[in-house]
Amino acid sequence: MEVYLVGGAVRDKLLDYPVHERDWVVVGGTPEILTAQGYRPVGKDFPVFLHPQSNEEYALARTERKSGRGYQGFQFCTDPDITLEEDLSRRDLTINAMAMDGNDNLIDPYGGQRDLQQRVLRHVSPAFAEDPLRVLRVARFAARYAHLGFTVAPETLTLMTNITHSGELQYLSAERVWMETERALAERSSRTYIDVLRQCGALKALFPEVDALFGVPQRADYHPEIDTGLHVLMALDQAAILSNDPVVHFAVLVHDLGKAITPAEVLPRHIGHEASGVKLVNQLCDRMRVPNRFRELAVAVTRHHLNCHKAPHLKAATTLRLLQEIGALRDPVKLSCFVQCCEADARGRLGFEQQPYTPGEWLRRACDAVREVSAGEFLQQGLSGKQLGQAIEKRRLAILNNLREPCHR
Structure with missing residues (x-):
């Protein structure tokens, strides 16, 4: 059984950004092995365990297959033979698909470190389009790292637009949409979240009241920027x-x-x-x-x-x-x-x-x-x-x- 630090902790460590929580992937393990070592199971959809001392999350390496609508429409497999690379391949962005072993050696099969250096948010594989929640997640990451110069890769924005046009966003629960939105509103540039959602059409699908503001004129003597939507984005900049x-x-x-x-x-x-x-x-x-x-x-x-x-x-x-x-x-x-x-x-x-x-x-x-x-x-x-x-x-x-x-x- 091998254990790797994965996801956001690796990404933010390489960015020299504050690391608030650490997630781990277990390769070659089983629920029985982890339970015998004192780990406590907590996952509903797939096996996740809490470490007996640190309480950090340890998930069994897994693959997934689209089986229904929305972000919950997946079937998971946690066979002990699943490799680390297979587990990382199901993740959303290359910068989130890196891992570190116990000696801090970087495992980066999908070019996440390169995209960190180039300040690009890029999807790992076409499977990105199977999960509509990723539209919101990418917009939220864009809001978090906008001050560092990160932008969404054009091909990833195209996939996000395709997800919007497919109608999959309607299968997201209101609670989940709000959860991502609330987190984005707490990021360094919440206006970027709105910007990215608008670029891929998701703002109109999820927040039509806000999307309708773009193109609405205002009096130039009070609002030299004219456009109401632009004013709201500028006001969000000031709010930040x-x-x-x-x-x-x-x-x-x-x-x-x-x-x-x-x-x-x-x-x-x-x-x-x-x-x-x-x-x-x-x-x-x-x-x-x-x-x-x-x-x-x-x-x-x-x-x-x-x-x-x-x-x-x-x-x-x-x-x-x-x-x-x-x-x-x-x-x-x-x-x-x-x-x-x-x-x-x-x-x-x-x-x-x-x-x-x-x-x-x-x-x-x-x-x-x-x-x-x-x-x-x-x-x-x-x-x-x-x-x-x-x-x-x-x-x-x-x-x-x-x-x-x-x-x-």
Whole structure:
């Protein structure tokens, strides 16, 4: 029985990139042998075992054969005679199809090291096209390594396009699509994930609400880049600078969905796109079963991002209602995430990338000041119930009125 380090740990070790987990392949082993040595079985589809001390995953070398639709439509064989090269041949990308033995000797039968050096994401074999999930995985790897100069090989992008056109993407579960998307939104360049999916047609198949933004014009005086889809990609670039939180990145991705359904006769204006966008955000979240923490911020940013841009000039009552509706008075973290999204939106425009976002700083100061108002003073005056709430609100409005800046037209 021989054991090899495989996959991402080898790839990232060669890239001098942080290695967060290690996976191992066992050649010449059987479930009985591993169980006898104290390994614990955990795999459902094929034999995977946890090491008795390290808890790292050890999988028996295997081959696979397409037997149905989607990423689960495979039959696996884990015969002890299966070689390491046969196991590696079933992997998605050449950079993921390398292994190391116990002496750190590299086994690279499919040119993964060469593609690492050339910064190319290339499929191992035509069998790549049998698994639709690989479309999302390649886009996610492109997002992870875009800052290192990695691009998708043209022939691999062609296979991804063929998968999209085959209709196989429809057999991916919403949970699995979201899992890959959430991970991609946490990568260094989440805009690259959207870019790659759009290039192969998968964005239209999986996220039609986002794909519909490309080609939609905006007013050039506000958006010199014109195209709404391009604006969203630029805003994602800014979001990556401001935060590494995928919740923030998702809210930025969907904040302008309402612009895709603006009637043609009123373009390039988008009056009321905030309200119309909320329905589309909820539609997308329902379909993809997006967790509530993503949905809540996305809805708040979609509904209120223009108010944030105008915050210093809003009426005191409007500002207080804004802070209440985004949950800022209960949780300062929600305000921080909301402002980061709005700043990314404001700076995600051609020529505005370096511009300070003063409305966000004003809204943070206003929230801090309003939060200082406590019920204690009014309780000492004997107020309670409705009167107490009215007194607190009156004090908060007075504070906001004093902070408010005049609107110059």
